Amino acid sequence: MTDILVPFEQEGTKAIVRSWLKKIGDVVAVNDPLVELETDKVTQEVPAPAAGVLTAILLDTDDEATPGAILGRLGDAATDGAAVAPAPSASHTAVDRGRREEAAGPGAARAAAVAGHSPAVRRALKQTGIDPSALTGTGRGGRLTRADVDRAVAAQAQVAPAAPPPQPTSEGGVRSVPHDRMRLAIAQNMLQSVTIAPHVTAVFECDFGAIMAHRARHKSDYQKSGANLTFTAYVVAACAEAMKVAPAINSRWYDDRLDIFDDINIGVGTALGDKGLVVPVVGQVQNLSLLGIAKRLSDLTGRARTGKLTPQDMRGGTFTISNHGVSGSLFASPIIIAQPQSAILGVGKLEKRVVVRDVGGADTIQIRPLCYVSLTIDHRVVDGHQTNGWLSRFVEVIENWPIDG
Template sequence: MVDFSEVLVPVEQEGTKAVVRNWLKQPGEIVAVDDPLVELETDKVTQEISAPAAGILDEIFMASGTDAAPGAVLCRIRLRPSTSRDDHAPAPLPPGETGNESGDRFSPAVRSAGEQYGIDPAEVVGTGRDGRVTRMDMDAALARNQKMERDKTPSSVSIPTSPDPGTLTRDQITHRSHIVAHTPMRLSIARHMLESATTAPHVTAIFEADFTAIIKHREKSKAAFAADGINLSYTAYIIAACVAAMRAVPEINSRWHDDHLEIFDDINIGVGMALGDKGLVVPVVRHVQDLSLAAIAARLQDLTNRGRAGGLTNADMRGGTFTISNHGVSGSLVAAPIIINQPQSAILGVGKMDKRVVVREVDGVDTIQIRPMAYVSLTIDHRALDAHQTNAWLTRFIETLEGWPA
């Protein structure tokens, strides 16, 4: 009797829609326990689904591009006798069946893309697990190459010859263009942003923060943190200041319901992380109200490292109650309104830190000083919150940053 093991779409997707992006194995191929089988993409992360058992990939039930509902069957694996999750050796193939050579570095889909695009996968930086090159990496490499070619070619407008230019119609003027297909992540982000903008009335308040105190503290402390393997970033201070502000105005850490406001006791802060042209992910630092600055920095460092390596999971993005958009890292001074990450009630924006001339009173005398300043904004859902709560929260947030003990 032949036994089978079904491979399912993960049940916990935090309300996002998963799409089958790319199959890494094909029917008839040998698979070992934990071999990557398929890539699923949501608005938050691309993840590889691995084989739960060793055997032979028997049948695929969802083609690439198919919406994958939580719990749905992706494929099934034909098991061999005594196969279990502890068996790491591939099962023997039936007569006449062949699989990939064990020395293959790239999946069939990646090799196929390489041949189609004329790109050597060995020259592409992989973002998959353990640095694996994925089909998305190949697509991104193609897009970069196409952009480089376009940049070399001046854009032009082709206008048909006419004896009387004044009689040209709109249809007679053509523009050069090209089509870039939306990724499932980009489409899902677009839907989420539109839903938030149409659901919640957005109101933004903008304050200015002096970063002098935390810069001094960081300069004094970063070596000791580094000795423990921790990178002490400015974002860690920003998260800690958010905790102090939440204690002063807990209503910011909330969710609107039609008949009540749900105020969260746990402060779970998501930090936006750009993935270039691929989109944006928001990993969450949980229970920050119970964490020291060192613990916040350590958890943030772990999420950042795994995000850059493509190692984040859906679990890393779940459960956020508040979000920080650190848009200043890309040079932006002010961004407003920053779209709220539904179903949260507010989002903090932090602009670029820049040296500016400010007036400070010293011994009763106004003085002109140069200070490291940044604009910070709080965008709220005006159904849940009002201006006095918004301004009180920002006031406490800035007091914490500017009054950081030496």
């Protein structure tokens, strides 16, 4: 037998079994896609680790899949090929137990039946009030899936009598919306971060005039080279320069040590509308030119918005940028650190502001394109001195970008 394992390279994120692409008894070759897993970041396919016959499915649709867990097993294709039936699922056991407990009342029986399903199905049954014993499961071995519950809810809505027009009420209306998997995973990660890391935020103001001038002069040339020259490319480049002043910002905290990385791998938060966000990573930024950064960003953000990122695109980040200003906010605090990283940069909305500047020893009033940039740090890792030193260098690089550099 060969075990089919959940990949270890998930950086602590939880995965859910989305669907099996093969059924028990199917003959597979090495690297054939077997099962889809869904995390808070991407959907990934788990390939067959060996050639053989799929003989067992241990984690089915909607089951949680932790790194290293056994998803199923492959047998030797050279044998008689007889399929091994999966063990009775927890849902079947719970239903049988519920029948035995009917004497205790319908509430006990229903609770027992609900308890045996996957977390996603349990949430859906609780939120909708659907009786699981009235449904026919379409999952492996007759198991209920979230889609089965959703179809039952839609069917009830079709046969239900039309509701009267809503009437104003002093209590107001409440609309319950079940959490999707990505939102739940994001919530768990955010709670974990603020629970274990003391967040402190420093804020500087940054003038984007120099990079705006550079972009205006070179944008068309970059497009000819296949790159969209965005402000984010300059921000990524400036982050790499600032790491030279405070290398500990590019690190990960562990209970017994601090790992400071030579490679600067910068994750860039990319919003997906109401579906949350993903954070593709630009690797080894210290070795890339501005053109190289722009090309990599163009590729990653384009695939992020079309759902074509791979797990490898999201892996290995040592620092993160949150460009929250694109949706209009001037400042956000704290921007929560992506654990186990040590810091995250926030970039606010770029807008024209009136400022006083010294020109030839005289104060002048100018209109400049400014935004707030913030660095939120894990205070276990660095203090205010390193934080402010990092931001000072970051602002210096942005504000003094040579027009032909």
